[in-house]
Structures are given as structure tokens and as C-alpha cells.
Amino acid sequence: MANIYTPKEEEEIFAPFSPIIGYKKMSSSFVDKLNDAMDENMEDWSPNLVGKVSQELKFTKELDQLWAKEMGTFLMKYQSHAELYTSLGQRNIQPDIFNYSIDVTSGWFVRQFENEYNPIHVHLGSYLSCVGYLKLPDGIDEEWEEDYKDHHPSNGHIQFVYGHAANHTGSNCLMKPRVGDFYVFPAHLHHCVYPFKTKGERRSFSVNCTISATYKEGTENSKNLAELHKDLKKEE
Numbered sequence: 647m648a649n650i651y652t653p654k655e656e657e658e659i660f661a662p663f664s665p666i667i668g669y670k671k672m673s674s675s676f677v678d679k680l681n682d683a684m685d686e687n688m689e690d691w692s693p694n695l696v697g698k699v700s701q702e703l704k705f706t707k708e709l710d711q712l713w714a715k716e717m718g719t720f721l722m723k724y725q726s727h728a729e730l731y732t733s734l735g736q737r738n739i740q741p742d743i744f745n746y747s748i749d750v751t752s753g754w755f756v757r758q759f760e761n762e763y764n765p766i767h768v769h770l771g772s773y774l775s776c777v778g779y780l781k782l783p784d785g786i787d788e789e790w791e792e793d794y795k796d797h798h799p800s801n802g803h804i805q806f807v808y809g810h811a812a813n814h815t816g817s818n819c820l821m822k823p824r825v826g827d828f829y830v831f832p833a834h835l836h837h838c839v840y841p842f843k844t845k846g847e848r849r850s851f852s853v854n855c856t857i858s859a860t861y862k863e864g865t866e867n868s869k870n871l872a873e874l875h876k877d878l879k880k881e882e
Contacts, residue, residue, distance in 0.1 A: 651734040668724035668830040676716050691754040697764040705753030714748045725857050746859040753853040764839035772854035776830040779823045783846025802842030
């Protein structure tokens with residue numbers, strides 16, 4: 647079923663095409679918990695990933711649960727906004743009428759050092775992916791200050807890419823990592839991480855997950871969100 651949009655003002659400028667990216671500042675206590683929990687003896691997860699980095703270490707089940715508990719409320723807000731945006735205002739998922747659960751497919755730490763990088767890729771096996779920043783090399787601000795003098799700075803940044811370059815169309819977005827920053831995005835969204843020169847560790851984590859939501863009893867639409875999506879696909 648097509649999303650039909652009716653302009654509400656005499657003049658409007660809007661962008662109905664694009665993946666949705668969510669941002670949240672993580673608490674310092676949560677950042678500390680993850681940094682303290684990282685252990686170099688964790689399972690090596692790099693055979694499942696594309697990163698050209700020193701270490702990619704798989705989350706334990708306890709860390710999966712810790713992450714889901716910490717980020718759950720925000721992820722539901724993200725889900726609600728995405729439903730509203732992608733339906734052009736026709737569907738709005740409200741956390742107060744939903745029971746929801748987060749199915750974590752996989753989570754891992756990324757330990758990236760100077761001259762290492764993560765090539766452009768997508769994540770498979772889930773609807774959503776994310777990145778959170780836990781540590782940056784001492785002195786990288788000086789490198790960035792110099793890099794920003796260039797016409798296209800990118801050292802140590804993450805870049806999201808969607809579609810192709812054309813007039814009046816945005817196709818890529820660079821994000822500067824800061825400790826405590828957290829981004830969630832559709833797992834199919836292409837992204838990459840550029841190398842940097844400063845000695846030290848750029849530590850982050852990623853999680854792949856899917857949100858399942860069920861209307862609470864007594865609400866007007868007591869239908870599983872996954873079934874709703876199936877019905878909509880049948881009507882397209």
C-alpha cells in the first residue's frame with residue numbers, strides 16, 4: 647500500500663525518501679561499564695566481520711542484556727519516529743500503548759588503532775544496527791583540527807552512504823565520533839570508517855537487533871507489529 651501524503655500548508659519542503667538515523671548520548675556510567683567489561687580473552691568475532699582492525703570481540707549474553715536494558719526506551723522512540731516518518735504521518739507507534747522486546751542478534755567491541763579502517767559494508771541478519779563510542783586516542787583532536795583544514799576531512803570518522811549523488815539529493819553523511827555518542831540506523835544502510843594517524847585506540851561497539859512490538863491489551867489495535875508489516879507488504 648502506498649503512503650499517500652496530503653500537503654498541510656500552502657508551502658512545504660519535505661524529504662520523503664531516506665533511511666532514519668537516531669542519536670543518543672550515553673551516560674558516562676554506561677560507557678564505564680562497557681569499558682570495564684571488555685576483556686581481550688572474549689570470543690574473536692572478526693571472522694564474521696569486514697573490519698581491517700586489531701580486534702573485534704563478541705559481547706557476552708550479559709552485555710547483550712545490559713545494552714538492551716540501557717538503550718531500550720530510546721530504541722522504541724526511534725521505532726516510533728521511523729514508523730511515523732516512513733508512513734508520511736499515517737502510522738504512529740507510541741511506547742505507552744505497546745509492549746516491546748529487543749532481539750539482539752549480535753554485539754561486539756571494535757578496537758581500531760592508527761592506520762586501520764572499516765571498509766564500506768552493511769549488516770545482515772537483523773533490521774537495525776548501531777554504533778557507540780567508548781574511547782578515543784589522546785591527541786586525536788589535534789589531528790582533526792589539521793584535517794578539517796582540508797576540503798574533505800574524514801580521518802577516523804564514520805560515513806553513511808545511501809543512494810547516488812544528484813542535484814537536490816543528499817547521498818552521504820560524515821559523523822565525528824565522540825565518547826558517549828550512540829547512533830542507531832537501518833542494518834541495510836552502507837557505512838564505513840576511515841583510518842586515522844594518531845597513535846592509540848579508537849574503541850567502539852556495534853549491536854545488531856530487531857524490535858518486536860505488540861499492542862497492549864485494551865488498545866484499539868491489538869495486533870503484532872510484525873504482522874502489520876506483512877499485511878502492508880501484501881498490499882503493495
